[in-house]
Amino acid sequence: MSRITSVLIANRGEIAARVMRTARRMGLGTVAVYSDADANALHVASADQAVHIGPAPARESYLIGAKIIEAAKATGANAIHPGYGFLSENAGFADAVAAAGLIFIGPPASAIRAMGGKSEAKALMETAGVPLVPGYHGEDQDDALLAGEAARIGFPVLIKASAGGGGKGMKVANSADEFPAALASAKREAKASFGDDRVLIEKYLARPRHVEIQVFADSHGNCVYLFERDCSIQRRHQKVVEEAPAPGMDPAVRARMGQAAVAAAKAIGYVGAGTVEFLLDTDGSFYFMEMNTRLQVEHPVTEKITGQDLVEWQLLVAAGGPLPLTQEQLTINGHAIEVRLYAEDPAKGFLPQTGTLAHLRFPEQGDHVRVDTGVRTGDAISIFYDPMIAKLIVWDKDRPSAVRRLEKALAETEVAGLNANVPFLSAVASHPGFLSADLDTRFIERYEADLLPASVAPSAEVLALFSLGLTLSRRSGGNDPWDAVGGLLLNLPAVDSIEWREPGEEGASHKVDVTWARAGFTVTAIGRTLPVSGRLATDGTLSASLDGRKVTARWVRWGDHVTLFHAGGTHNLTLVDPHAGAHADHGGHGRLTAPMPGKVIALLVEEGATVTKGQPVIVLEAMKMEHTLKAPSDGTVTHLRFQVGEQVSEGVELVGFEAG
Template structure:
């Protein structure tokens, strides 16, 4: 086995590879950018070396620099993780030329499958079913438009290189094609440095099912069953699971055989994933092959009891596959979701900032966490904002879904906004529970998964206020030098009248004031016309227990000086922020007179100029931030007074980019 391995990646996957290497006694070498000097993968590795600036192009995409570090440190192999250089033919070949093992497929396989167009051409010759479309070399716009007409609408435009939803657009009519093509090519150029696209007939309401394949240097290829990834938003996977609730034994066998045939067609070595589009009638079509380990590989590991990174290391070292196809036996059901720093209520805008609190469930036989950050770390603007992967496993799908709900309820992220509440609603939605979701379901029904203008019911307000009162009293008592002193009491007692306190809570910009009388778990609470008598309240760890108007209830609850987090009887999350009792600072909005940058990023397109008359919702600028394009639109109809950014400019968060002339009157 290798003695020294360099990990040419960062974050969660780098930490994941390091853990397996440590278990196998392999010395690990990390590479890091300026932005990652204090990152967890740097701290976990046996040694770590700087490789450049914070932007990927200045660090993690610099294959020459990474190879130089490998030479200087005596690394025998390089694990590329996923993303960055993991599917870069030039880098794989450079490793080969330098006598350093690339822990992945050979360059020829990456070449064959790295281009969606070339892969489809190859699959045609090996009887792997394909979706009708165009995957040729002629990329002239007029020619592509002609091929689009021949393919028929609706169709999908896809970047010929890369994946992850970048450079993909659904086009439903001919008049939309030119703009969609330009947008897809621009995004593909930014993500992959390649503007080539392919066209495919769009399969309505498809499912996305992929098969994990492995090959060795001795000609053996097997599959390790499927993963269903149909829960997607804008082609980004949201929930992944195995086994698929859609497949029966016959369909699984047919798709598995096609996946193995696809891998054998390129003499595949190492871990790969063959992805299929599956129609509602069960007909399946080859979509692409990812020549690397996938983000969602843990669900396969949990059901098979394997370590796929260990398999990668052993195969790269020259060993044969540990199992034959008939020895692959799955156990139970596994589900993975990704915890992101993003705001689902603001079109899933990626976030950044310090993780003031990162509370996750304890790992167990049923719960696994793969992360690359800890509390106190910073989610930067330069990379993907994933915080952790949460994987659950149990005997069947209903039990696994319940494990997922429980694990999410125990999770809390404070600092940048997160998608936890969105994932909780996802895990309870009938389309997910019943296993009938397709790849476009979330985009068609997104409002069903968002909180919207949610208000807090009175009984939850009283429960949250009770927890806040108990937390406050416990803190005052704990900080007192003499716990028996009357000054150690937080009951708000005053000479001549009973004690009264105001508990101020805010939820989604709405402020609630609850008037409280009482102390030590016995309170009379008022909010408007609603009242409640609370007796015997106790806050114990993650649970509030009390009698509310004589009815005994137990509420999952977390409370501190800044916030109160609870779940109602249906599992819905309510995260209240503690506010000053007698002061309320209203944030003045900017009205409709300007457009600001929602986060740091680079302006890639300016579509307006001073003097332009624009309509509400009209796209004014396009900015690139955290690996995605954001369209900035006019907040109202009006005349543009000034534009403060040019194409190529890097702008900071909250920078004013466009100003409108003041509306008359």
């Protein structure tokens, strides 16, 4: 049996911090690696040692296995944990780690290779007797042949990158007309993400659930399944909500699915933690999708219902030890739900966001609530890596109790400085479809109108709280000495006029008058006058009396922007400087601007082309995903400012149009 003394985590963010917690608890040394973008990151600060491995782009740092191995040797680490993503499912890296005399905390390279290509994996699973979705998994990648196979299978079909996962290189074609464009996009994304543009095609099931089995195997021939997770709620084919056990799962189906997952693992000589993913149809039949040969982002829900630390299991198995428990000893206790907090704008197609976390606050952690994160207030979400901020995990005795815990935990989660999906997650958690466990992979699509409602103008009460916070912050003194003076004038009330603007280029403006008096203030907004008073603490807690009611909120200012957390909701407004003039036009009719920094990877029109509103025009790659931008109006393309391969900054004009 090998002895692990110090672990290098070849990853970043919350998974690096997560592995370090377990390693430290087991008395092991920890080593972090970091890029130029991560020098001050939480995982770096948490490690015993940290090694710089290169520039911010992953291909120049985290994806260079030789640098990782060199860092391990230089720091005396004798084991490498790959986390998830980056090199975690790279067989060549696993071989190189072993060749360097180090322990790879993951499966054998042969198992990674067996499951590394989706097509090859499906062929292997078919031989092992694991049920498959009807599809094409062949080597011939001729476009015409793929189109013919799609027609044979029957539309709609799902096109998937053979070499990858995480929703990268995955597109739906609803008809033969849509197929060529969807295929081209899937291949581009697959090539950019995995260096391999091969795809497979599968029947797109009408209302499947995405259910996966956690398997674990050791080098002594033992293999168990630690039950299932339901990961059906997804956007862009990436998971957003995961729970364990799967709601309404028939015990007999659970056993069959678990046994199929164990058979899949044994068929490739698997060792370590892995996940076998299935589509579960409405009639109880299930089909193998893929096997992820690594720990999964959603592993905490399995830990919560089994009471096991899966990272500890990984370390024990990697050291040559047997599995801690047998299948008969594993039981399900209660229900756990995980939601992924992303820096993204759900109202704009879940567009990833970049920027600085001006404020970040999580609920208190304990037996019922857990937060896995790799960032803190003041950290940046950059274009180089996934925009996940944290994972929020709740547990309770049953699903209804866990859902209540989730709603409360989300109401206590605060993110300011950039758009985050907390309000969207709250909408999911409280939706009747979620409460009744009416789940499938198109949950968000089916309930989009409920989950992504039109923006609602701030009420007079909300505007009063925004304005009270601003007034109190000015009175407390700051960098501007004029902010520190009182508002009283001899024998007359003093009125401060404040203008707030809602988010977006067409956000409405709201003028608020704050009248100063000895007893407090009155705020006039949207035709109402409300008496207000209160106190603003240094942590942003706003304790207010609003029209005779006691109210507590959080008031966070970052630049000219203010975020108000109140009654479980998040409100964002911008303070308008009356001396700045009208705000600049950052897009709109006749212009198409970059919504984020990225790289141009495809131009879908030429200069002089006639386009219609909503027609795809240009494709950007950012945060490991493709983003297709569409014409803002009918008209003619007058100019293309960038070519394929060029980097663009957020807000720059990409394409010009002449309306008409």
